Amino acid sequence: MHSLDTYAADKIQRLEAASLMRRLKPTQRTAGAFVERDGRRLLSFSCNDYLGLSQHPAVKAAAQAAIETYGAGSGASRLVTGDTPLLSELEARLARLKGTEACVVFGSGYLANTGVIPTFAGKGDIVLVDELAHACIWAGAQLSGARILPFAHNDTDHLAALLAEHRAGARHAIVATDGVFSMDGDLAPLDWLSAVCEANDAWLLSDDAHGVGVLADGHGSAALFPEAQIPFQMGTLSKALGSYGGYLCGSQAVVDLLKTRARTLVYTTGLPPAAAAAALAALDIIEAQSALTALPLAKARAFTKAVGLPPAASPIVPVIIGEAQDALDASRALEAEGFLVVAIRPPTVAAGAARLRIAFSAEHPDAEIARLAQLVKPYVKGRP
Ligand SMILES: *Cc1c(COP(=O)(O)O)cnc(C)c1O
Numbered sequence: 001m002h003s004l005d006t007y008a009a010d011k012i013q014r015l016e017a018a019s020l021m022r023r024l025k026p027t028q029r030t031a032g033a034f035v036e037r038d039g040r041r042l043l044s045f046s047c048n049d050y051l052g053l054s055q056h057p058a059v060k061a062a063a064q065a066a067i068e069t070y071g072a073g074s075g076a077s078r079l080v081t082g083d084t085p086l087l088s089e090l091e092a093r094l095a096r097l098k099g100t101e102a103c104v105v106f107g108s109g110y111l112a113n114t115g116v117i118p119t120f121a122g123k124g125d126i127v128l129v130d131e132l133a134h135a136c137i138w139a140g141a142q143l144s145g146a147r148i149l150p151f152a153h154n155d156t157d158h159l160a161a162l163l164a165e166h167r168a169g170a171r172h173a174i175v176a177t178d179g180v181f182s183m184d185g186d187l188a189p190l191d192w193l194s195a196v197c198e199a200n201d202a203w204l205l206s207d208d209a210h211g212v213g214v215l216a217d218g219h220g221s222a223a224l225f226p227e228a229q230i231p232f233q234m235g236t237l238s239k240a241l242g243s244y245g246g247y248l249c250g251s252q253a254v255v256d257l258l259k260t261r262a263r264t265l266v267y268t269t270g271l272p273p274a275a276a277a278a279a280l281a282a283l284d285i286i287e288a289q290s291a292l293t294a295l296p297l298a299k300a301r302a303f304t305k306a307v308g309l310p311p312a313a314s315p316i317v318p319v320i321i322g323e324a325q326d327a328l329d330a331s332r333a334l335e336a337e338g339f340l341v342v343a344i345r346p347p348t349v350a351a352g353a354a355r356l357r358i359a360f361s362a363e364h365p366d367a368e369i370a371r372l373a374q375l376v377k378p379y380v381k382g383r384p
Helices: 003-017 057-070 085-098 109-120 135-144 156-166 190-199 252-261 273-288 290-307 324-336 366-381
Strands: 028-030 034-037 040-044 102-106 126-130 147-151 173-178 203-207 232-236 246-250 316-322 354-359
Touching: 057 273, 085 102, 085 232, 085 246, 085 273, 102 109, 102 252, 109 135, 109 173, 109 203, 109 232, 109 246, 109 252, 126 135, 126 156, 135 147, 135 173, 147 156, 156 173, 156 190, 173 190, 190 203, 246 252, 273 290, 290 316, 290 366, 316 324, 316 366, 324 354, 324 366, 354 366
Parallel strands: 126 147, 126 173, 173 203, 203 232
Antiparallel strands: 028 034, 034 040, 102 246, 232 246, 316 354
């Protein structure tokens, strides 16, 4: 066997033994939060399509019309010929939704964070990262070459202590966090983080991937903290907006610098026109239908009440199981009942903190949420 294949096969064997091997499963998503897998129809509590907009007729029609007008792909980097006119329209709409001067759209949320952080931090700078922040924030911090200082989850005292110790020796400081934590569903204390940042001349980045479209009438988690100064408001078009792509909302100067310097914008092809058009149509719906945007959180709260957990802060509710294999077994038991609730295992979450991550959608029928709650309740009771 080739040494490369030996290496890969050995590594897979070790992952399998630890219940940590992951495999792709072809999944056909359909309207109403249903998916089809292996010929079975399951109600999905694992999609981030919180408003069902990826399947919405107006969103799909907008994507189709954009393909007819502009073609399937964008053909080049945005700075060359890939800047379809839909993108500037989309950026203006996102800036308005977030209440910022300007916005820049990236190919994905992952590309946004890995582009933004290295544009504003490098050698001689510090990037302070919440320990539970998303993998692409860590990737951006690592790419930047700045010194990375992790702080305890949502612990503003720890953050302040790190800044007291390290801020003076650094040129610039970025503090990066999820606004809504993707695997825990809790919110960052953006008002407190902002106060610590302002006191230390640090720049706050909040990743609102799971807030936009579903919190504060769709404006996202930052709008829950109107006093907070958040110069980097990052998010994705790939979750509640039902499309694909990422963005950074901020001042005109920040956005202009990103458009000329962010490597994940300069050296990659522009977002396909259909993705931009779908996101625009989704924004129309989100801005017009605040009752719809409130549903995922309301449904998550009905669930947390039914199982005896503290009220959900977002549409994401974790049920901590512990060991990876136990989480897989719990997921399989729910699948037998017609529910898709994917087990989340290390390294996505800490060792010993494998979990069911339950994501609520506006489309989930209340009766099915009640049935899921009955099935999940025993796992909540057994929580360590
Ligand atoms: C999903 C997610 C991303 C990545 O966004 P994509 O558009 O899917 O690349 C970034 N940050 C957080 C917190 C996420 O949950």
